[in-house]
Amino acid sequence: MTRVVDGSDNSDYCRVFETLLGVPFTEGNRIDVLRNGCQIFPAMLEAIENASESVEFLTFVYWTGDIADRFAKALAKRAEAGVEVRVLLDAFGAAEMSQPLVADMEEAGVEVRWFRPLANWKVWSSDNRTHRKVLVTDGRVGFTGGVGIAKEWEGDARDETEWRDTHFCIRGPAVHGLQAAFYGNWVEAGGLMSQALDTVAPLESVGEARIQVIRATAAVGWSDIASLLQTIICGAQKSLGFVTPYLAPDEASTRLLVEAANRGVDIDLIIPGPHSDQRISRLAGASELQQLLQAGVNIWRYQPTMIHAKIVIIDGILACIGSANLNHRSTLKDDEIALVTDCHETVSTLEQHFDDDLRQCERLDFEAWRKRGILRRSAEGLARLFSQQV
Secondary structure (H helix, E strand, O other), X not given: OOOOOOOOOHHHHHHHHHHHHOOOOEEEEEEEEEEOHHHHHHHHHHHHHHOOOEEEEEEOOEOOOHHHHHHHHHHHHHHHOOOEEEEEEEOOOOOOOOHHHXXXXXXXXXXXXXXXXXXXOOHHHOOOOEOOOEEEEOOOEEEEEOOOEOHHHOOOOOOOOOXXXXXXXXXXXXXXXXXXXXXXXXXXXXXXXXXXXXXXXXXXXXXOEEEEEEEEOOOOOOOHHHHHHHHXXXXXXXXXXXXXXXXXXXXXXXXXXXHHHHOOOEEEEXXXXXXXXXXXXHHHOHHHHHHHHHHOOEEEEEOOOOEOOOEEEEOOOEXXXXXXXXXXXXXXXXXXXXXXXXXXXXXXXXXXXXXXHHOOEEEOOHHHHHOOOHHHHHHHHHHHOOHHHO
């Protein structure tokens, strides 16, 4: 049977992604790749400070540190200037946030809402979070990617105190997809869809990038992120480059990765090395690591600091960016946002960053992995019981 993607034309890939995911690509977009907090935070803060009509901000992580204070002050300042500022925080991910900062924002006129408060009587919803990261200003400039608002992301990944991450500034029609992701969660948190009407701006072509926006909401055991991931793996013909901070794929994804490697796809997977904020994630994904290593997947451990970026590069032609990890939570439990693009400039930049990161990795050796001790194996077995939580 002839495969529907033959790799000869970008439109082949785009057609397959549109068909299998049911979401068209928008044209006329511009993507700016932002690497690490030293680039990410100034761009986001500048967009907030320049907003004259509206700011819509959704994040999973909002912790502490100077950058947390700066964001709260910037948001409060725009609200005091008469800008409509809406902030949506995941009640679990932002639990460490300083409550005085919340009070300061609300006093300034920021409308702050919490997604699925943990004290809610609907206890079955507490395990399903919004992991999306979205900032939209004046309905025209959008940001998404992996970064959280906390001191851990400040700097340029120079040591273990400065995490490595990638975020993206989006302009053009695709910004409407980012707003849809924000308001989908905003309404559930008690906000009004009518509030969106004044922020939807007419968006003209500003660049050459085609972007598909996947707004994934976890259903019972499945989400559009799971469909996206399987489309990515099955559609790859030559190469796959993954960067994921939390590796705990489900059985189907692992099987498809093994099949891709067996049909000759060169797969490189960058994960955290000695610096990780969730050791249980490393343990829970151990059984999948062995299957992937046996199939010839190259697994690389990033050494300088925690790597938190979420990037997939497919055949050097497409890139998938956004908030999703290669784990159970992203595919089965959490609301996520992912963007797929065939923009040559963006893909080339991400490939360069990928190569730079590879030079700071150590390759996981299969024979050394097989010889890990009994205590480690026991810990892995215990962690697998919680694999759907990581």
